[in-house]
Amino acid sequence: MAVKSKKIFLDEKDIPRQWYNIQADLPEPLDPPYNVQAGRPATAEDFSAIFPPEIIKQELSAERFIDIPDEVIDAYKIWRPSPLVRATNLEKFLDTPAKIYFKNEGVSPSGSHKSNSAIAQAYYNKKAGVKRLATETGAGQWGSALSMACQMFGLECVVYMVKVSYEQKPYRKSLMQVYGAQVFASPSNQTEVGRKVLAENPNSEGSLGIAISEAIEDVVTHKDAKYSLGSVLNHVAMHQTVIGLEAKKQLEIAGDYPDIVIACLGGGSNFSGTAFPFLYDKLSGKVKNLKAIAVEPSACPKLSKGVLAYDYGDSSGFTPALKMYTLGHTFMPGGIHAGGLRYHGASPLVSALVKHNLVDPVTVRQKEVFEAAVTFARTEGILPAPESAHAIRVAITEALKAKEEGKSKTILFNLSGHGHFDLSAYDNYLSGKMQDYDYPSELVCESLKHLPKTK
Amino acid sequence: MAVKSKKIFLDEKDIPRQWYNIQADLPEPLDPPYNVQAGRPATAEDFSAIFPPEIIKQELSAERFIDIPDEVIDAYKIWRPSPLVRATNLEKFLDTPAKIYFKNEGVSPSGSHKSNSAIAQAYYNKKAGVKRLATETGAGQWGSALSMACQMFGLECVVYMVKVSYEQKPYRKSLMQVYGAQVFASPSNQTEVGRKVLAENPNSEGSLGIAISEAIEDVVTHKDAKYSLGSVLNHVAMHQTVIGLEAKKQLEIAGDYPDIVIACLGGGSNFSGTAFPFLYDKLSGKVKNLKAIAVEPSACPKLSKGVLAYDYGDSSGFTPALKMYTLGHTFMPGGIHAGGLRYHGASPLVSALVKHNLVDPVTVRQKEVFEAAVTFARTEGILPAPESAHAIRVAITEALKAKEEGKSKTILFNLSGHGHFDLSAYDNYLSGKMQDYDYPSELVCESLKHLPKTK
Structure with a gap:
């Protein structure tokens, strides 16, 4: 068969209206997250200090298809x-x-694909009355995506960027700043954790671990602030299914x-x-x-x-x-x-x-x-x-x-x-x-x- | 009227099949280019050392619509x-x-839009048996576009990049190299002109003027080599009309x-x-x-x-x-x-x-x-x-x-x-x-x- 078209585009009305949640179809249910300190499986409450209710619900849901809000679809239309x-x-x-x-x-x-989840997370946080999102970034793809998403939904965005990347990839930092985010080289003097690391080693290059700790401390010490993660978790994986759903069509x-x-x-x-x-x-x-x-x-x-x-x-x-x-x-x-x-x-x-x-x-x-x-x-x-x-x-x-x-x-x-x-x-x-x-x-x-x- | 769609895409079959040549519709004909050295208007022959015949024909043509070759349209399909x-x-x-x-x-x-003409120029040079294209670049958009176009049509590409840009925008240079081009900081030791400038001032930052001279010397001193320009000339302007023609549709x-x-x-x-x-x-x-x-x-x-x-x-x-x-x-x-x-x-x-x-x-x-x-x-x-x-x-x-x-x-x-x-x-x-x-x-x-x- 001759190649009819090199690129296949869909209309904006073909942007998926629902994400696919594979939790509904696993051969056996996932083992739950575990609260090591408390010595028991983690509960929705354990997450409520850092995530808004809708995100926690999605994280634990076994519903096969979950509606994508109109506001998220509207934002997706910039490129989807x-x-x-x-x-x-x-x-x-x-x-x-x-x-x-x-x-x-x-x-x-x-x-990158990171925007698919960043937009959704910014939306759900905005809807829950959150004013400020904090996150960490290494190479900077996630930080850029969240910065842009926060700008679209009128949220403050604070990014703790591993210092070695901050210095080696200054343009990723600049992009986040164009999108209106505050970007701190981590370890920073914005948090207890950061100050402590710097006191011990003023030349610390930082690590993703330190940056996560700084972001979480930022959330706990600021009013109406939540945390946002760009991968690993179930809700993030689910938001990304717009990729495969479109590809199928x-x-x-x-x-x-x-x-x-x-x-x-x-x-x-x-x-x-x-x-x-x-x-x-x-x-x-x-x-x-x-x-x-x-x-x-x-x-x-x-x-x-x-x-x-x-x-x-x-x-x-x-x-x-x-x-x-x-x-x-x-x-x-x-x-x-x-x-x-x-x-x-x-x-x-x-x-x-x-x-x-x-x-x-x-x-x-x-x-x-x-x-x-x-x-x-x-x-x-x-x-x-x-x-x-x-x-x-x-x-x-x-x-x-x-x-x-x-x-x-x-x-x-x-x-x-x-x-x-x-x-x-x-x-x-x-x-x-x-x-x-x-x-x-x-x-x-x-x-x-x-x-x-x-x- | 409600906005139906944020983005309007055309099918690949809607890529224009002809460029629009505004020379056909000017209120009065253009004054011809002028050969200052010879003290007379420049002729097609004056251009034949640096451009292939089809490009010279387009440069001087008053035909309103000029067919876009299938091979160019095929290359346009990568993004158009x-x-x-x-x-x-x-x-x-x-x-x-x-x-x-x-x-x-x-x-x-x-x-950038520069690829619209780079693809066309690489095609016409290839068709004329040219093996090597030389050009100059300042900021690097044109150099990147021509490097990619030469790669698609199997031509050698040599870019003389103004030294101050070469040093300040190293990533544009890297992009050209990924596309297979040879990139020289100009003034270079590849040409008489370059060597002369360097002899007088080893720290010269270069200029577009020097880079053009190096590119032209490169063309004259290499077999089957021609020169390529990214703006100003009539044929380049015409190649770019795919932008407006698509926008109209x-x-x-x-x-x-x-x-x-x-x-x-x-x-x-x-x-x-x-x-x-x-x-x-x-x-x-x-x-x-x-x-x-x-x-x-x-x-x-x-x-x-x-x-x-x-x-x-x-x-x-x-x-x-x-x-x-x-x-x-x-x-x-x-x-x-x-x-x-x-x-x-x-x-x-x-x-x-x-x-x-x-x-x-x-x-x-x-x-x-x-x-x-x-x-x-x-x-x-x-x-x-x-x-x-x-x-x-x-x-x-x-x-x-x-x-x-x-x-x-x-x-x-x-x-x-x-x-x-x-x-x-x-x-x-x-x-x-x-x-x-x-x-x-x-x-x-x-x-x-x-x-x-x-x-």
Whole structure:
């Protein structure tokens, strides 16, 4: 069949009206979050200091479809529905019989899929009378998305940005400031936690753990303030399902259905959003042979090499513990450029699906990822984020496998973001200085000793 | 009428099949380019050393519509048709009865409208057996666009990038390298011209004039090499008309027609591409009251304050002279962040239209431009390039005027590019350190003494 159209657009009226909540269809219910301090499962009350009621309800809900409020859909209209693109030039370059489609989430104003949940979270907080949202950010994609979302709904936004990123990625900080957010290099002198760290070590480069503690202290010490998280949790994964729900409609227009769905995995929100709507077809028996691949970096392979256990969401142990594949919350991955994938654990939902063999984890190494990224930029024109390039790497591998086998597979991957703020990483690759990082088994063994105790 | 859709997309089959050549409809024919050295009007032969035949033909053609080759349309499909967006959030923020639409050319892979001509030029050069294209770039939008276009058509691309930009905007350079281009900081040791400058001053920061000379020497000293220019010339302006042609179709779908069309003007390609298809309606008597506004920075107001005269296209006087509004080719504008607008002259086509009062020039100052840029980012989400923000500034001013007058005007502007590589400029604005630049009348008077002599 001839390619009719390279890009498949939907109308704004085709923006999904409901998110898909895969909790309704899991082979067995999730283990609940655990309050380690209290020695019991966490309750809705445990979350009420940091999240508004509607978010907590979604986090714990087993309802299959949850309505998207009109105000959220209106905000989505700035960039949604995002295009589904047939990677015709890449296919030609690879000389593969496979059909490669990608969903382009890089068209969002903040540059990545993160806006899908940021908009929803800002809306629910606004509705609950919250005036101020605090969060932490590492590489800055989440911070940018939340800054923009808060601006749209008239909320103050405070971002604690890990100091080493604040200094190395000053433009991500600038983008958040353009969107009206206050951005503090963490450790900051805004909080007790920050001041204490600075007193001990004025040159501290910070960590995501410290930044989370600062954000949570900010919430507790300010009136009408709440906290916002960009991945891992169930409600965040659910908000992202607009990606896969749109992609399904677009593939239907193309007269296609994927054999393989691919997305990279950091905390899990991008993978969830892309794959869950297709996994729904598998869980409900509608399709049989769907392969869902979660791509992780060799430097941080929690799904492939971690253990399924209760662990903290942050490196300092402030959050409730979640049942997830983890490398241990004290594990520090090597300095790969895909900062969004340097997280020790995987979303409890994705973890449960991996346990039941419904999701296949695959690890890839940094240099082969950037090789794929450059090939993609040179054929399809778009510069991918290093995170998204992990998915491109596996899409290319699968397309070449199809060529070898002489089979016409249909491959879908999510281009979760653009790489306009990541060109120093490309420089590092093109100059031949890029390192690969192997699985650091010794470090993992050490960090797994620090898993929290549950009863 | 209720807003039906925020964004208006066209199908790929609606990509224009012909460019519009306004040379067919000018009130009087253009004065020809002038070969100053030979003391006579320039001929097609004068251009044949640096341009392929099809480009020269287009440059001198008076045919109204020129077919777009299928191969160019196929490459356009990577991002075209670009969306037309109703700036509903900005309208609400301004509380204006005006309807504000913008065409978003920032969705191109290189980040700006420049790709529209880069693709066409790479195609015609490839077709003519050219193996290598050389060009110069200042801020880097044109260099990025040509690098990507050359990659698509299998041409070598060599970019001489003004050294001060090469050092201050390293990521634009990196993007060109990802697209496979060779990028040299100019003055370079690749050419006689460059070596001579370096011998005299090893710390030279370079200039666009030097970079053009290096690119032209590169062409002359390499086999099967040609030169490529990103603005000013007639064929470049014509390639850009896909912008306005698409916008007309999209406004028709919205049931609208602009009272005011606005675009920023550096060399003139962006303004031409946006406005010419609408000016066609005016020139053919189809509409009467269309206002076409070319926005220039107060630091470089060639249309508002320059003279209409023959002048060189480059600061060193290597090119044929063109009849255009100019501030003098030796004029050095103040260091505004909108690097793409720091050019001494305006395209001969736009200049002719200004002479006949068919285009209204407006000048704006840097700080009010960035104020508009931030307002736009905070309402519509998209971070604009500083160049494009000049158009936003005037669109906002016109919308507020409509509010004052209680009139419902329809305003269209072109968002020529995104600002992801311009965040240091935003930093400069947000930190309160930004300067305004006034019209430097003394410098202009001085530079106007150096206009070339014609018979």
